[in-house]
Amino acid sequence: MLKKAKSVKRVGADPYVAKLLDKIKVGKQELSFENGQKIFAQGDPADSIYFIQSGRIKVTVISAAGKEAVLAMPGPHEFFGEGSLVRQALRVSTAAALELSTVFRVEKKAMIQSLHD
Secondary structure, eight states, X not given: OOOOOOOOOOTTSOHHHHHHHHHOOSSEEEEEEOXXXXXXXXXXBOOEEEXXXXXXXXXXXXXXXXXXXXXXXXXXXXXXXXXXXXXXXXXXXXXXXXXXXXXXXXXHHHHHHHHHO
16 A cells, blocks of 8 residues: 655646646555666566656667657656556556656556546
8 A cells, every 4th residue: 555645846846737636546656766767667567557746757668679768758747657558568668767866756557547537
């Protein structure tokens, strides 16, 4: 069971997104990651979506030949890991913090319910 997370800080955040995330009381967890720390890895279960409160994240993929490609570098008030919402069973990429970062991890079921509400 996930711990209850704090509210989304509204400074600079889209008011719709902040309201959406504030409605989620169960299935949301606030996490902190150090520079270089992995948030999820390619092949992990795609069971949640993430919202960046502060910091920057690097999303990469490793090809069959072993080459790394950077897919995105989202920053504050952006989402990543959204493949979980479109029936992606496993992560197709790896996400790691580029600096001290605070993110909200929202379980797939909780986010889908909030979007429907």
